[in-house]
Amino acid sequence: MNFSYQNQTAIHFGQGQIAKLAKSIDKQHKVLLAYGGGSIKSNGVYQQVLTALKDHAIVEFSGIEPNPSYETTMKAVELVKEENVDFILAVGGGSVVDGCKFIAAAAKFDGEPWDILAKNAPVNAAIPLGVVLTLPATGSESNSFAVVSKLSTKDKFAFGSPYVHPLFAVLDPDVMKSLPDRQLTNGIVDAFVHIMEQYLTYSVNAKVQDRFAEGLLLTLIEEGPKVFSANDDEVRANVMWSATMALNGLIGAGVPQDWSTHGIGHEITALYGLDHAQTLAIILPRMMSEMRKEKQDKLVQYAARIWGITEGDIDKKIDQAIEKTESFFHAVGMKTRFADYNLNEEVVDALVAQLERHNQTAMGERQAVTLERSKRIIRASL
């Protein structure tokens, strides 16, 4: 399949690379230093950033929440305009980065910024953006996409624009040392499912993209479970680099993509507040099972190359591969059922109604994930 691919983000990877900020942002810029809660203050990242930017003019904005909200980010947009900020530095995980992408676009948007999310209004300009990543997970630090939620209406929408593609991203694996287990778990599962959404479709014989995707999956499977206890720089580096490569456009170039697990997952977060990755881990195994005919060739390839499953009939191989996938999620501390979050039968109709309201009635690489099939997937995931 034809494609155009470009990724302009300059990656500065490794221990101590936060110091690179000093040269990465021109001194004439007025910088919005945007972050989430206070974790960057307790883990030392905040201080490292301030040291690197000691000669820059800085305005701070904190409080960008997980699943960044329209309501919060619009407060930052006001601040950006008031203070004539002309560079945004996102210091945090995917939520902070996504929030900052929306801030960057909304501050330059002529009209009602909500339309960027709800109506796909085109983004024609944005404030330039850089990232110091504190949680490897979403890949947002080197792609053009963001997801923002409106709390008041329980809507969760994505948008994308080359104008919000970060100019640089600092990836220092040491930031992972102070992350709570829950965030490490979320990051690993999030990255894993990003890869699966681009890999597990119908085959177009794109061997490079397939092998790259498989390489990332294998790395997460080998290194993910070690990251919680290992005092091992290499483990952290491998997980962090995998998460970035999982969604920087590379493995998805020239191949079909799915994203229906994300489609259902977003609605679960919007209605019940589960972490993004928690929703993906609940849905993916049942999505794989429901779509086993459409995805058969790739599921068999996945079973063989990732899990070494080559014996038995096709359905048995696929079942084993799904089981292995779910076991991997458990191995990194992730639960995989609605019941684990005290959610039951009632979610089925509520989620289907939400999908219908958002016109998510024909998702996936061949629009085969109808409302009926989504309903079956959700019910099977209770």
Place this chain on the structure above:
Amino acid sequence: MNFSYQNQTAIHFGQGQIAKLAKSIDKQHKVLLAYGGGSIKSNGVYQQVLTALKDHAIVEFSGIEPNPSYETTMKAVELVKEENVDFILAVGGGSVVDGCKFIAAAAKFDGEPWDILAKNAPVNAAIPLGVVLTLPATGSESNSFAVVSKLSTKDKFAFGSPYVHPLFAVLDPDVMKSLPDRQLTNGIVDAFVHIMEQYLTYSVNAKVQDRFAEGLLLTLIEEGPKVFSANDDEVRANVMWSATMALNGLIGAGVPQDWSTHGIGHEITALYGLDHAQTLAIILPRMMSEMRKEKQDKLVQYAARIWGITEGDIDKKIDQAIEKTESFFHAVGMKTRFADYNLNEEVVDALVAQLERHNQTAMGERQAVTLERSKRIIRASL
């Protein structure tokens, strides 16, 4: 290992993508359309380019030879200055792209341009550059490096600068349909050895980089031999994309690199005029054997993951892997001995003298390829 990585090249991949040129180069530019011999005229690429650029001002420069020469490229530099060219479009394989990178830098260089090559004089500016690739091989279409030779002194030097990194590259696999077998063979082997130079070192447990490199090797092994007869778009696409990914900085980020096979290979081309890839295929197998202690872990990993060799003692595994590598070269029509080119014993001292003259006395990822070891490698390759 810490690294910084950025690749700005916008890739336009697929059939018919040459038409993208119209929008990829601003119409206010005066474009140097640079190419090699006449092959782009017989295979239709030239006409496609002219059609796409029908509204652009164009100056043509042809005759950039394989292993582009300082002498030829300096003629283009004169033309560029005379005509006030402010964009260079390289239409060709790696030699044309490399030549154009040097033209782009030399035209803006304050001083003697030969110093860029011979004295590593810093490049601080260059004319912007785009590429229409006609031969998948060198990866030059999306990296910052080039190799240029001085015919009069038999010197072959590399240089690199972010200023000569192509802004875009059009990769249309259809161009491969009209390539002579010899060029297809060269391209596959060149890409393969590029990967090996970044992969076959000592292990730093960079799992993503390793798996990506292995994915590219496997793709070339599976698809390379098919490319000569297959009327198969997917085969061509896989080979072309592998060659680009083989040397765009990605698999080499954060890992040690070798390049000593290239070090010896360049001298063979300079002295005896063999194609670049021919020289690599002669040297690599013996380099692998000579450096088996230093590269032991990776050679064993290579044997297992690429060739499925897991039985026997370490030396046996390594020997088998080398044999498989050489057989793969043969399978794509590449010879692997000096004798195949009617070169014999006399090359040993001549090449060693040339290496010494160019201070190539401690090559490789740990500077372990001394003159003595190079001599042994060359002799073993007769």
